[in-house]
Structure formats: C-alpha cells, structure tokens
Amino acid sequence: MKIIKDSVHDHIEVDGVARALLDTPTVQRLRGISQLGTVSLVYPSANHTRFEHSLGVYHLACTALEHLGVEGIEAKRVQAAALLHDVGHGPFSHNVEALTYRETGRYHDDVHELLRESEVGEVLESHDLEPTRIADLIAGEGRFGQLVSGELDVDRMDYLVRDAHHTGVPYGTIDHGRLLRELRFVDGELVLGEGNVQAAESLLIARALMNPTVYSHSVARLSKAMLRQATEQLLTVEAFDGETLQRMDDHDLIVALRSHEATREFSRRLDHRQLYKRAIWAEIDDVPESIIDADHDRRRALEREIAARAAVDEKAVILDIPSRPSMTESTTRVVVNGAVRPLGQQSPLVEALRAAQRSQWRLGVYSPADVRERVGREAVAVLDLRIDGALVSDVRSSLSTTLDEFYEN
C-alpha cells in the first residue's frame, strides 16, 4: 500500500488496482493538466492539477464504498473509474474539449478507446477488470456510475472542497464527510437518506456560489475564450490535429502557442496577462434565441462579420456564448418521509438558484482595449442584441451580479 499526503484529505491510501494504475503514463500525465485552467489568472493560488484531484476522487469513492458496504469486484471497478475519470481530458481541462470533441458522444468513445488501447487497459485486465465497463462507469452508466458521474458524485465533492482550498474562496466548503455517510441505494438509485434535504441543498448552494465567483468569473471566461481561439488557430497549422492536441498536457500547449507565428500574439497576451476587454456583456433576455444556440461554425462567422464591420483584424473579436443555464443537481434524490423525491420538488431553493443562474448568464464579446467600443457597437448590430449600442459594455456590464470586479481584473 502506498500512502500519499494530500493537502485536502491528508493521508490517502492507494492500494490494489489503483496502485498499479497510478504508475501508468496515462495517469501521471494528469500532473501536467491544471484543474482550473485560466482561473489562476484570477486566483493566483489555483494551480492544482487533475492528478491530485483524481487522487481525491478516488479517496472519496473508497470512503463512499465503505459506508455503502460495497466490496469485491464492484468496489474495484468504482475505484478504478474514480482514479481514471479525467484521463480523457485534454490540456487545460475542459477548455479545449469543445474543440476536439464536437460530435456528440465522441468524448465517451475516446475514453473507451483510451482505456482499451493504452497500458491502462493492460493494468485493468491484469486485475480482472474490463476496460469497457470502467469507461461506462466514467460515463455515469449503471448503478455505480452515479457515484462517479451523477448528481451526487464524488467528483463534485472533491472539486468543490479542493477548489475552495486552492482559490481561498470559502464557498465550496461542503460537509463531504456527512454527504458520504448518508448515501444509500434505494431501488438501484443513489440517494441521500432521510433528513438530508438540507445537506443536498448545501451541495447545490456551494456550486451556485462557486460558479460566478470562480468557475465563470468574467476574467476566467475571457482568458479561456482567448485560449480557445488561440488553440483553434493552432489547429489550422499543418502539423496539428485534434488527436495530437488531445494528448498534450498544459506544458505542450503553452509552448506550442508560444512557438507558432499564428498564435504568438495570443500567447504573449495570456503569458503577460494583457487580456482582451469585454466589449459586450449581455444578459440572456437581451440575446436572440438563435444566437444562444449558434454552433461552432455560426459563431466563427459572426465573429468575422463583427470584425469586418468594425474594420479590425479577425482575431480581434471573440464571441463567447455559454451554454444555456442548467442545474443537474435539481434531480438529486433525497429520502423524505420514507419516499425518494427529487430535490427540485422538495426544496424551494432549487427554483431560486435556477433563477439566479439565469440572471448571471452573460454573452461576452471580447476585443483589445483600443477597439472595444467599435467592436461593441457592431456586435450589438450583428447579434441583434436588445440593448442600446453606445458604450454598451459600460452601461450593461456594470450590472454584474457576479463578483467580477473584485479580484484581479
């Protein structure tokens, strides 16, 4: 057994198949992938990696399994899936995912392929585990898939606490010890036992507070969009394809962006934190439905149109459209008076948090500071935004129900 010291969970015991998986290049690669990507441009202490997070998720999975009384091959499967749940991530975690896996389901397939074809597959098989079943668990399938990837998964419990520890933002401090103890299986569904409506709410609230403060902080979104744009440029360079990109770690991508002419300027701006500014920061009710649902090619076309009308270089306009607000935790199941009920039915908070989330949604148009006004004005026209065109960003962006302006902007 190996003992690893973790800054969040203290001592983590790694044993059996997890011990063997830990030493594979596929898992060691996660040391080079930061957990929060460009968030460190807002919270400078947030440099933790997918590797330590994966260890944490594995640790919480072990604790959950112990409380649930699950042992044997089933427990081994969940432990392996917990440790491996992020191996499919490309550099900067979620940041480039959208670029490389545009087709639905592609990500899932890739994890299957990855587990089957890398040395991870051999390790799994030598421990009598089928790579396919592990990949299914990672995709949230099956009875125990919910524990790895679902409304009550250990992934979320680890990242909330870990991101709070590393950013210094206290909102993620959930009582994971309690949540893990209260997990139950009822009719094959993972639920929280009687008397835990509030415990479930606290998980929901933690995410609702961490979201605008950390994950969707305007500067984090802006720099993430710049990184995405730069990476798209990189993919146009002959030597690169999605597969290559997907296997990189952060170091590779950073240096690649620095090395190519086409991406050098973006890279310089990210390295020196000389970021674009918000030209538009529009609320959901001011954006036409068709824009919200624009796909990748449409988005690129809109950027080009805005750039052309504003007479700026194409790279000087970034259009950042978040997906529609959703709240998967609302389906968290809790036992109330002996019956399993979805949290959304039981708690008045779910609807309120959904409304809060909707009110925090923003479409962003970003550009260099010196052309910001011009770009903003043209963007209002091109995107048909229901807002006044003059000095858009100043009038509307200051709304900011989020914590945008406080930290390091």
Next chain:
Amino acid sequence: MKIIKDSVHDHIEVDGVARALLDTPTVQRLRGISQLGTVSLVYPSANHTRFEHSLGVYHLACTALEHLGVEGIEAKRVQAAALLHDVGHGPFSHNVEALTYRETGRYHDDVHELLRESEVGEVLESHDLEPTRIADLIAGEGRFGQLVSGELDVDRMDYLVRDAHHTGVPYGTIDHGRLLRELRFVDGELVLGEGNVQAAESLLIARALMNPTVYSHSVARLSKAMLRQATEQLLTVEAFDGETLQRMDDHDLIVALRSHEATREFSRRLDHRQLYKRAIWAEIDDVPESIIDADHDRRRALEREIAARAAVDEKAVILDIPSRPSMTESTTRVVVNGAVRPLGQQSPLVEALRAAQRSQWRLGVYSPADVRERVGREAVAVLDLRIDGALVSDVRSSLSTTLDEFYEN
C-alpha cells in the same frame, strides 16, 4: 496596546477605551456565559463564550471602520459599542432573556442602565464617551448603529465564522474579509458596494444553513426549552428575582438549578443529558394562528391543560413555540447599477430562503419518554393541531427537513 490571541481572527489588538473596558467586571463576566448555550449538548466542541465573541466583534468593527475611513470619537463609540454589545445578556445568552424581559423595550432600557450605573459608565466617561449614546448604538440606532446591530452588522459576521469553527459545521464560513471591505455609506445608509449581490446572498445563505443545523437543531431547542422551564421554576423560589437572574453567569445558574429542590430533576436531566423527547413536532400550517401567537401566560396555561388531560405532572409537559419566521437580511441594501436596492428585490434567493425557513418552522411539545405518546395525543387536542393524533411524533416529526437525527440525538 494589548495583543490577544484568538482562535478565529488570530491576533486582536485592543487599545484605548476598549483596553480599559476589557478589565471591567461587566466585560469579564462574559467569560462565564457560553455563546451557544445548550447547543453544546449537540456539538460538544461548542463551548466558546460571549467574551471571545465580543472581542471578535470589536476586531471586525475596527477593520470595518478602517475600510470606511471613520476615525476619532465616532470610531471610539462604535468600538466601545462592539465590545459591549452583549453585556446585557443573562446566563446562557438568549435562553433566559425572554423570561426576564417580557415587556417590550425592557432589554434596551436595561443596557442603558447597565452602562450608566456600572463601572463601565465611569470608563466610558473618562474616555469622553456618553453611556447613553453607546447604548443607542448597541440598540442599532443612528448611522453607525447598523454596523453594530443591523442587517450587515459585525456581530453576525463574527458569530457565523466562530460558531462554524467551534461546532465543526462548515456552513458558516463566509468571506467576512470581503464583506468588510465592501461596506459603504450611501445617504447615511450602510450598504454593500457595486457587484456584491452575491456576497450579500452568501451571508444570508450561511445563516439559512446554520440555523436548522446548529441554532435550531431539535435537541438544542429541546434542551433550551427545558432550561427555560427550570429557570421559570427557580424564579418562583423566594430568593430569586429577575434582576438577580440577569446578573448571574452560567456557573451561577447551573449551580442554582442543582441546589433547589424544585429544579433538581430538570438539572439532573440536563447534566446527564437525559432529555425529554419530542411528543409533537408540528409544521406551521398545522398550528392555529392563536397558538403561534400565544404569550407566556397562555403558553403556561396550555402546558397545564395538556398535563392535566394526560394525567402527568405539570413539569412533564413543555410547549415550545418559536416566533414566526422572519428574515431581516432581506432588507440588506446593495448597490446595483449605481442605485441602492434591498436584497429582497434583487435576489430570487431571498424569497426561497424565506420559504425554506417557513417549512422548517416547528412547534414542539416535549415530555419524558415514557409519557410521550399520551402527552402527544392530548396536545393535538388541546392545541387543535391539524394532524392525526395517533403516534403524532413518529408520523410527522420524521419529516425533518433539518439535520435533526444526525448528530448526537
């Protein structure tokens, strides 16, 4: 200058009038008054006192004043009020308050009297402070009264963090550093500056989560009600009056309850944690309005009637009616788009938390375990509760959207 080490705020500097006040018997008495009273029967680590809390409130007041740029006599007044804000508390803090100050306004008058007549008054005057103005600040009056006792007061900021530290419940971990920095005066009103809707919400949420988990935990309420009942008995003993009681600290009251025949049994039960059980635990919609608004004498009469019908001793029935749910934080003022708005108007959470609070409200009837069913049945009849009389507590009390059953029940 005196430096005091605090487990929550680390080093606290105490200077000027605060330094002199610290050494008065009135302030030193707070060492003998626990912050959370009977909550320690649920969370055994929660033994912190009003003394350390008062130091913490003083410390946060100093920080807030510094950020607000307030100096001179006005700052001195606020500092004195912060340190003294709890000196009017009787033993076990809020627990016996209701007994001794039944008439409206009495508490306020008493603090005036206390500050004027004790050696505290001399200290204040020797620092050119008028006791009356300090008492007014403690009552939340005036421009700076809001900082001492209002929706954004430093009292709350300290107790949420401190109670979290000592109970081990993580929900109180607000970002008080941020809140203090963002305080502003706009037209004489204390508000949070632009971009702080979410910071204000986090304060609200912290209280909303700490409330059922800690402050109104069913066992804490039950034992608090037992303590109140015992203290009422004590007041019937010749030697005691409200004034005497009010000047006691926890040690005095505990020993007094142990010493008198009339209260010995309650005392034994509290000391040995052999508490009454819940016979009724009814939701607000099941309780007639007239019961919710019952005053002290009416409540006592109802207890006697239930006891008589159930043929048990009068002391074997305790009726515990919390005040109607309220949420003062909803009036917290926040700057949004340059205009000051009440949080309740801005945040969808306020309404939801209000609803959650209402759904957590419970009327309790407590009695010894062996007569619990009988007492429950008769209580339904006497209180005209809209619930089925048989085995009341088992059917309805298990609802428990709170964390009741988890810790040390």
Next chain:
Amino acid sequence: MKIIKDSVHDHIEVDGVARALLDTPTVQRLRGISQLGTVSLVYPSANHTRFEHSLGVYHLACTALEHLGVEGIEAKRVQAAALLHDVGHGPFSHNVEALTYRETGRYHDDVHELLRESEVGEVLESHDLEPTRIADLIAGEGRFGQLVSGELDVDRMDYLVRDAHHTGVPYGTIDHGRLLRELRFVDGELVLGEGNVQAAESLLIARALMNPTVYSHSVARLSKAMLRQATEQLLTVEAFDGETLQRMDDHDLIVALRSHEATREFSRRLDHRQLYKRAIWAEIDDVPESIIDADHDRRRALEREIAARAAVDEKAVILDIPSRPSMTESTTRVVVNGAVRPLGQQSPLVEALRAAQRSQWRLGVYSPADVRERVGREAVAVLDLRIDGALVSDVRSSLSTTLDEFYEN
C-alpha cells in the same frame, strides 16, 4: 452507532461499549470540566472541555487499533479506557489534583474505585469488561496501557492538536495521522516503525513549544496557583472535604469559591482578572535544592514566613514551585536500522529540549501588586535565593525565555 461532530476530528463514530459509557453521568460530568483550566485567562478561546477531549482520545485510539490490527475484547478494553481516561479528574482538571491526592498512588486507587462503584462499572460489566483492567489501562499498565498513557499515547496526540485549535497557537499541529499509522508492537513494546525518528521528534518539539507558550504561561501558572490557594482555603471550611471537591465540576467550584467568605476575595480576583503579580520569578540555578523539593506543608510554612516578615496578610503570598523538569518522551522507542532504540539515544534534540526546559523552569512568588516589592525582598531572604534582593522581579523576570509578556498579561 452514534455520529458526533467534533471541531478537530470532524465526525467521530461512537459504538458499542463507548456508546453506552457516553450516557453515564460520570462521563457527562466531563462537559463541566475545562481542558485547560485557567489558561483561558491568557487565551480567551481556550474553553474546550475534558468531554470533547475524551471523545477525541477515543477516536484516535480506534484509529490506532485499526492500524495495529487489534480487534475483539482487547480493542474494546482500550476504547473504554480511552473514553474514561479522565473521569478521575477534579474540577479544573489537574489544578486541584495535587490537593486531593497527596499520597502516592491515591489517584490510581480512586479511578479503580470510581470505575467499580459508579454506574460505569455496571456498563463495563454488561459488556464483559472488568473495571479493574480498564483502570489498569488508564494507569498505563500492560501492553496496551502504553497507548492510553505512555510516551506515544493518544491522549497527548489529541490534546496537542486540540489545544492548538482552541488557543490559536500553531505549535501543537503534529501529524497525528502519520504517528498513528506508524505505531508497531515490537516484543510487547509500543514503538514507531523504521524511518520515524523525525516524527517522534516532532511530537517532542510540539510539547516543548506548547509548554511555555500555553501550559506554563506565567499568567496561567499564576492564576492556577491562586485557584489552588483558594481551594485550600475552601477545604478548611467545615462542609468540604477532598471527596466532595473531587466530585465537583468547574461550575460547582467556581460558585463555592464565590459563596464562602474565606475565598470571596480570591474568587473576585479570578472572576475579574485582577490577578496577583509576580514578586519573584527565579531560575532553577538560583533556588536551593531544599526549596525545590519542599512538600506541601513546608511550602505553606514558607509562605507564612514570607508574609510575616513582609507584614502582609497570609493570603497575600503564594509560593509556586513547579516540579523538577522531566521529559518522558525521551524514552519513546523508535525502530532504527531494525533495532528498537530510545529516542533520547538517537536524537540530539532530546538533550537540547531538556536543557531548554531546564532553562525555562521558574519558581514564582506572587502577591498583590501593592506589596509586590516588599514580598519579593523577603522571599529572597526566606528562600535563600541566589539573586539580588532589590526589585527582584523586574531584574530577573524580564529574562523570560518564554512568551510571557505577549498575550493578555
């Protein structure tokens, strides 16, 4: 199983015999006994109790037993002993111990008697445990006694971390998780496994730093000596004997001291923190051997003699002689190169810490501020101290290799 939330160890599971013992008056009484006694006069947050400490010790014992692979009746015995290890304490913990158990062995006998004769004995027997064997474990006897009371005991591991948490002094933050994992039995002796010399040193160092900063802080010692003196006075009052005193909790003793004429003045000084001052604070090399070894009666006689010569009331002189410096951890056994060795042989730190401890030893003579000089001068003569008599305390006491003057003096 009962789950208790603890501010230090988070969730503590209490089961089996421990669950039953928890509900006994003997264990519940520990809620009324503070862990650090008068230390809260220096560190106002240090109000934690023997109850939460006992739960913590029980918890660490369970963890240690799990790592050691000990189960069954042997484990149950250790768990019971861990939870009960402090039930013999009088009010204010160690403070009055010396008064009530002067004869050697008395304390030990008393725990035997206590476990046998109280309801604790019944609980133990109903779980097939012999009270006598549990009392032996508490006294550190037998193979597992070392885990409850020895150089590597769980008592120390809990109190260092807990006292650090509650005082805010960071020095007690040992890596107890590591220490517990590394415990081994070699030839019936409890040792730390290979590669743990430094882990053992860290435990030693934590105590060496916490000692002068917290446990022997001059104000804590001074107030403890005042409390002891007051309690001695109390024992001269007819109604009190050692047995009565021993069964009190802090509340009882505080109120008793307040109630009796003979102790009212001490009580007032302790309640209002108007403490005596140091008239003498002498290093070990300046104190004759015969004084260091003075027994209780001799000490009282010396106090009277100093008082008489200084023409002050007998109560105005307190002579405080700590026991000779000792360092039990030096015999901690660690495996080095496969052989078990005592830490003192292996680590150069042990000798240094011993020297540091010796240099921090101080004999104190305390008196009211206004007679301090006179008392100091006469004490030098009576005790035959090898220091200059004039303004003794100012010249020598400022030496203070301890942190005396920093916090709240």
Next chain:
Amino acid sequence: MKIIKDSVHDHIEVDGVARALLDTPTVQRLRGISQLGTVSLVYPSANHTRFEHSLGVYHLACTALEHLGVEGIEAKRVQAAALLHDVGHGPFSHNVEALTYRETGRYHDDVHELLRESEVGEVLESHDLEPTRIADLIAGEGRFGQLVSGELDVDRMDYLVRDAHHTGVPYGTIDHGRLLRELRFVDGELVLGEGNVQAAESLLIARALMNPTVYSHSVARLSKAMLRQATEQLLTVEAFDGETLQRMDDHDLIVALRSHEATREFSRRLDHRQLYKRAIWAEIDDVPESIIDADHDRRRALEREIAARAAVDEKAVILDIPSRPSMTESTTRVVVNGAVRPLGQQSPLVEALRAAQRSQWRLGVYSPADVRERVGREAVAVLDLRIDGALVSDVRSSLSTTLDEFYEN
C-alpha cells in the same frame, strides 16, 4: 488598489509601485515557475508557483513595515524588492541555478542587470526608485536588506507557511503574525524584541522539520538531480546557452527536454515518474572531505569514472553531493534582558538542530534500478567511501532519520 485573493493570506492589497510591477512580463513570468520544483513528485498537491509566493512575501513585507513604522521611499523600496526578490530564478527555481551561475556573484549581477534592462527598470524609475538599490536589497544589503533576505526575512516566513499549506505537512505552521509584530531595529540591526527566544526557535524548528520531510526528501532530491543532469545535457545542444535557459519558465524547459533526443529518456522518466534509485546514500562521516568539496567538473569526472567501471552508460550514474550543512538562523538576533544576542548563544536548540542536520546529510549516487548494485559497488571504490561495498544502499540507506520511505516513494 488591486485586491488579490490568496489561499494563505486571504486578501492581499497591491498598490503603488507593486501594482505597476505586477503587470510586467518579468513578474508575470513567475506564474510559470513552480515554487518547489520536483517536490510535487512526492507531495502531489505542491504545485504552487513563485508568483503567489512573491505576492505573499510582498504582503508580509507590508505588514512588517507597518509594525516597524517605516513609510515613504524606504518602504516603497522594500515593497518592490519583496515582490521582485525571485525574478532572477530560472525554471524549476533553484534547480538549475547552480548550472547557470557557477561563478560567484553571478546571480547577484544578473538581478542587477535584469532590473536595469527589462521594463521593470522603467517601472521602478517612473516611481523614483533606482533599480540598483532594489537589487541590493534583494541581495540582503543594507539596513532593510535583512528583511528581504536575512535570518528573519519575510521570504522564509511566507514559504514555510505556504509550503505547509500546499504539501499538507503541518510542520511549517509558524506564528508569522507574532514574528512580524516583534521585529525591531536595534543599532541598525533587525532583531526580535524581548521575550522572543522561543518565537525565534520556532522558526528554526519549522525549517529543521520541513527540510528532511519536504525540501530534501530523498525522492525530491533524486528527481531534482535527474532534472539537473538532463538540463546539463540540454546545454550541450547547440541552440541552448545559459542565458536562454535562465529566461525559460517550467513549461519551456519541460518541453525542451521532451523535444531533444539527448534528453528524451530523462524526460520520459520524470514525466512518468520512473525514477532512478539510490545506489548509495552515505552519511557525512563516511565521505572524504575532498568529495564533499568537489566542484562541478570534478563531480562530472567522478560520475564518468563510476560509470566506466560499472560498464554502464554515462547518463546512468548521477552523483548528488549537497553542500555542507549550515544553519544561518543561528545568527538570528534576539533581545534578551535588554541586550541583543545571537540565537545560537542563547538557545541550546541551535546546536542540537545543527547536529541533527549534520546527521541527516547524505551523499547520493543514483542509477536505473537494474544496475543499482553494480553502480553502488563501484561508487564506494571511486569515492573512497568508508562503508562496506556490498548492497550498500540497502544496508546504510535504511538508516534514514528522514521521512524518506513514507510518502510516495
């Protein structure tokens, strides 16, 4: 003013010249340099950077200056120096330093040059600060140089606490708040005021415990030596010179090592954590003086000789000779009885810690696992070690007064 959230010090206010310096590429570059280099191969959470550390040092410097009452241009200089103190570091911090600055004084000169010639120089001058004086402060020169780089510097105070936070090892938790408050200038020397011998000791002890547990953990040393060897190889490649290397960040170096044929194998081993093993781990008394003092060329020659005799590839042998044990903190000055004394004179601990440090010193010879024995045997001969040649590493290395074998080895 900019407010930055830090996971260690919470809110850090950055103002004036520091605000302007923060936005320079020279300072932003520190985001790409990890604080602890290869230590993250032992403690996976230790991914914090020189950037956040520099902010922390700046913050502590501001606090110290405030307590010392220093303002104006002198304070601005110290603040700038604190923020800039690490800008001269190459990738992986200290790891390659030795390679690039072999000549004495070179590092110092370089910082002078760096501050003068980069945009940092312009910023400094536009704030009326002379780059040369800032570089002098960073080198520890002058009255305030001691605060930036000396026995009581804020650099150490930050890194001990920060490294503890990120590794999870509790030993670095010093009371920096207290240390900063107790700083004094006496006759131009920075000292700790009266009553702080123990506070000074605690700083010394924290380093003494963190050293073998973290900074010199055998796996951290081993991987650091591998990285150094790889980087030396890289410097033999035409395109690279010391200057280029020095301006890289971690990302650049990692990718460069991956890209070049000559370093690919080292790089693969570091990336996949397939490290060399210890063939020799020898105590100081077993190593001839001439070996301990070997310079870089001599060390390389010895490696080649061992490799040749063991008939392995030259890269398969790494000789790792730490510098002689030293303890700069022993000269920390503390006021004792009104006189300034060096801590080494006052505290018996200093000598003991020096002895402990000496006993922990180890010369390492590392090689791939399969040739470990052969290399070990030949190394004994070549280095003329006073130890038995057979199975060297097994016999002697197990001594390990350090925590080597516990975490992730």
